[in-house]
Amino acid sequence: MDIGTRTTNARSIFATSFLAMMLVACGGGNGKTAGTEQSNSLLRAVSSEAEFVTHFKTLYTQNNGNDQVSAAPQASEGAAANDGSSGGYSSTYTLENNVDEFDVLKYDGDFLYIVPTLQQNCCFISQGNQAFASDALVAPQDPQNPASIRILSTSPTIATAQQVTTIPLDDGEYVQGLYVQGDSLISISTSQYYGSYGDVWRDIAPWGQQSLAVKIYNTATIENIQKMWDIRLEGGFVDSRRIGDTLYLLSRHTPYWDNIYYYPASEQEVSANRETLANTTSADIIPNITINEQTRPLFTAQDCLITRDDQTNKYGSPVITSITAVPLSSPGNAQTTCYNEDASGIYMSSSALYISQPTFSSSEGGTRIHKFGLGAGKPAYRGSADVPGHLWGRGQVDFRMSEKGNQLRLVTTRYTGDGDDLRDHQLTILQESNDDLRLEQISTLPNAARPAELGKPNESLYGVRFLDERLYLVSFEQIDPLYVLDLSNPEDPYIAGELEIPGFSDFLHPVNNELLLGLGQSAQNQGLVKLSLFNVADIANPIELATQLLGKDGGWNYSEAQYNRHAFTYLQHPDGSDRFTVPVKSSYNTEQAGYVNENRLYLLEINGKSNSAAASLDLIGDIIASPAPRENWYGGQNRSVIHDDAVYFLSGDYIWSALWTSPDVQTGPQ
Template sequence: MNMKLVVAIAGAMALTACDGNDRDDNNTVSGVDYSKLKTTPQTDAPLTLVSGEALNQHIKNGLRLKVSPTNYYRLDASGGAVAEVALPAAPPAADAAVSAGGGDSDNFSQTNVHVSGVDEADYAKYDGSHWFIATYPEYDPYRTDNFPGINVVATDPSAVSAEVVGHVALDSEWGGVSEMYLVENGESTSHVATLRNQWGNVYPVMPGFGFPAFDVSVDVMRMPAIEPFFGDIYYPHPVNSETKIQLVDVADASAPAIDWTLSVEGSLVDSRKVGNMLYLVTRFDPWIANLQFENGSKGVRSENEDALSAVAVQQLLPTYTINDGEAVTLADSCYVQDGISTTYGYASLVNITAVNLSDKTVVSSRCINGSVESLSVNPDSMYLTGTVWDDRMAERQQTVIHKFSLGADGAHYQASGSVKGYIGHRGDPAFKLHEHNGDLRIVTSTGRQWDNTIAHHLSILEEDNGTLKTVASLPNANRPAPIGKPGEDIYSVRFQGDKGYIVTFRQTDPLYAVDLSDRTDPKISGELEIPGFATYMHPIGDDYIFAVGQDADENGRVTGMKVALVDVRGDSPKEIDTILLGARNSRSEALNNLRALSFFPVGNELRIAMPVDYYHAETAGAYGSWQHTGLHLFKVTGIDGDNARLVEAGVIVAEEAGPDKTRPSGSGHDRSAFHDDAVFYSHANSVWAAAWDAPENAIGPINSGPVICTADVRPSLQVTVNAPGGNACSAKVTAVHNGKAIGLRAAGIDSTCVFSGIDETPGPFYIEASLDNYSTESQSVVVYRDACHVETEKVELNLTSFENGCPEVASPPSVTAIVSNWNTGSDVCSDASVTVWQGKASYILKGEARLQKVSEARSLSIAPPQAQCIFTGANGVSGQVTMIAEIQGLGSQEKTDLFIKQRDRCSVEPITEYFYF
């Protein structure tokens, strides 16, 4: 099967400086002219594959830009490029299915997705026999811990019943489960795949947001994840997230168990599944641990070049591991824009990774040298959109698109193109792109809503010899009528066959019907103006649309929720029925997440389920008071004829207001499933079952009962100590937890020994191993647990022998003094002195390095770099000392009774002290 993947690259938001002047007089260091470096611009140039030195230079130029002084307080424009590498071979992906789940899907509903044949991750998945539902412990009366998991619910539609028959508890380290897929094995489900993120500070670009059109880049929107000096904020550097995919074996529904884990470096942008082939889109920002932000410091640039030259490009690329095995590079080559200058660079990578869930193999990964914005997928194509922003000139706003083909071995680059405008953040961005008969349809906007310069555009593109070429656009010279009235933004888009539907809103809701039957001449065929707006439109064949949205008064003020049925036969849409749902505060996840809706065709009617927090008010337009939370049911009758109608079909109530209950307690992730004439509803970790024609008689809540844990006891720590030439089991290994030092027990022989202990205790630990005539080594770790047991943290400590004396390396400084002068702004490194006294012996510290930080002042202005200085020295000194810092004209400060601990025979534990003048 030959599928296509279309990718548009966006850069991440970042802050940079207002001018490009380097504070260091020496712009050229180690052959690199810093004054010429620029972030790779976003263009629709074709991509070319690079690796080795070319990729090394491009990424490292991006790192140079991140740390250079030109980067503070200015928004950046990122470039983008994509790459590929073949990983172990895997068989072809399974044919596309409507959605995840085994069995005959004609008699039960599945996840509501953007495109038929492409499954999307969700909180719940149904295969016709079992409903797999993510659980959130805070809503479970049987648990007081905070561990996520999955309930396995067996359904019996003929008896209208459900039972929780299995549960798997997951660790808390990776947070709750919001994304699940089913892995099919013939007519049944073999595994549930869960996707979770362990967050650092490198985030995916939010849907609908691109990046500004400027020259240089630094990621200061990402929060720092390092310890500050007394509340001061360091320049942030990337701390990458990690994405974990776990396969839970559910062949025995009563005993689900994790049997495969894939960990990928990078934050999860989005994912899709076609057949049993999972496509992950992740983002990773390379970094070198000892890179320094320049901030005007002489010599820092040269030190950075030494650090950059010591690191191979392979060390800058993201990796993956399977079952905690050896780390494997996702992709060792990347696409960059053809013809870019060697002075360009960008240090952010996105990977599109294909994972065969049936074979439990990583098939391939493609490296994108940039950040992506939003994602929409068809069985034979995928679209990732990225926008270049320039608020000064609307005509310079553009979305760049790169196209890839998809096959059994993953993605391959095909073509590039662009359209004017941005996708925007209102509505669902994935619906603004649509592939039909090989053409790409895309809806974009230019300008701004607040000053009425906003305008909307429909473009149709085709692939032509490596280029995505625009075939037609709307409006145009022959059809100049705008899409939307002045100042109206787009709230919803849907394409269906040769038609397109666009909802705009400011005070009323015009629904525009677009005739796409002639791909070279699209035209607005009609419009329907009604109060309020729709955020989701669901085609019912070619003749009708079911819409979910909010009602509004004549001034555009929201007054409540509504659902509507629209007749789209002919040129102009007509509203047939509208059902209002409560007061202004009434809400539903379905307003912004299509997966909260369930649809199930039965004969000549369509059954619909939607969770609602229902609020009632006596006065029109009032916020109202909460009445109930439940699953509201609707049906559209006569869908095959000319007289379709939308009717309410009842409510399965999960929670009701009362004297002691005035607000809902649900998770906000309610889901539903239809099966024959039964309806199943999940709310707050419980399940309800009802007959379609009698929802008021629903059975529930049905929940899992208490978690039953195994009786085995697990150690929190397992520490392997290596002492070449010695008896490692004679080492003293202690772990400090909550201020208490606890010795670990040893088991092993000769030079390697394993220590364990402190059973079933989660939390932070400081571990230290010492042995006579060996170095003392330590490490800090955090131990996590699931609902039953800790996850044993494995640590390895390598002790160095002192049998032949101390290592022939210079002793590190025992003392660091950080001196700051916020009074005169004088050069502290020149005007200050720091002396360490031990008895009658004195040690003068050397001051040469300035702090690299942003002032804690609200203005975030950079403090004068000369106003602080780092002094170091007293190498090898241990025991009790006194430290005195003095600045000419400002006096001195003294700190007494300081103690430097002798770590082992050859080293001490350094101390750091701070002086403010």
């Protein structure tokens, strides 16, 4: 009961409004109505298969020029946290507790599961106004080392790892990441490149002729791994999360026809599209799902929502965005909700999925948010909102969103056009309306009563972290202000404290309620990665307790953890200390060998955290990944696992390891 299409005449809207109201009320499960003309909901239910087809055809048969390909967002930035630890070993660092995230390295306490680096197509190709996914530019593969998922057994007491088996990959199978759940290994692969959110994500053609695959393997007997489920969806992969037994997949699909104009810019092209689509049915539009070679439609027309038909809401797209819930214990019962607008990024709590997209109704731009409730069955539409400013910029942008109770807190950036102050940052708090499928505004900051800006003039927003009733923000142009916002009264948030220091933090990690860790770049020692430990016990007076500089002085250094939380590993140790690792890639000049590229994993501890005023940030040592047996095509991946005293460092496709107590004695590559 969920996707979008625009009906072509007022009579059909009136005739179907009552049925649409019933469909949404059923799908939402909350008694709200969004199918009536009085509703302010931004999406409404499809009333019939005929309306679904008509709406979709309309999007191809109106002269829009290239309106659908407006400038788009870029990547991501910062919310609340999970250190990723499980018992005596670390696991994938995630944004929210109980919401697992796929990654290229997974660990279950006994085995390391590694996705090969060279498993991605590289590019989208553009010819005129038609952009399409290309198989012409593919990362090269080593014929002596066919693509496969590697599985290594570990011996934590001596910090060694040994390959025990592999799972060969098919030609054209590009694995994006893995999940581990009990004795199941879940792989997600695509037919094309999964890159940063960007301009191409708002395009139409690239989402055509793509496919997404999920394979579920039984690993109970590691020497005899069995593939239990092979699930394939038509469409391009956007993102995924796992909550308990349910795997959530976000995908987008553009139906394919010969001789179609995706962006009709003249009446002749519009007429040609009408002729091409004259006999189109829902089967031509709806993508298929194939489960263990049994194929069926991914959804029905009535499982979809469409953009409401009015003059102020023109964000419908002929690309279908699908949210598929796959119960891992019975994948054949997968259910999907869909709609017909963009999907530029997601944030997921344990109870809801929020999908965001940019809007361009004003010169400052805006962000549209759609909320879907999670639970048994398919995701249920809960409401939408438009907020000023863009959500998607640099870094890990889903950190800019956080759910608390029934409220969504988010931080956006508005571009003012003022050369003296180009950027204004805004906090907005939303909650579900009681009587409609919309998200209503509770408060914003700055506001008339509290006009102080979030950040000084022209400062960009870097690290963002929501933690319960606080929000930490780091902005930067020449200095690094750390702002602490009090959100205890959601109707009146305010800036409670501020600290100015040189440098900036891209990534913020809460150690406890009184200590905050920041990872970014140094301003005084340019080129070095900087770690800062902040005492935030006094919300009005944050203090930088300690710093550590990582990398090669005089060289160029960066950490993948600055923009990818999965590269950061954190584990609370039984002795009361917190252990964590940070990978740093350094390029520097030597007299003997010229420029050298080096991957190091730095081992650090936070000690004395029970007394926030006396806590320390201590460097223990590092593990150096020497050149691997084969070169990585585009730089490789850096991940790590801490298991008791053992540390495993994935650099590219290979593992180096050492004991925490003697990091200079290293084993690898494996």
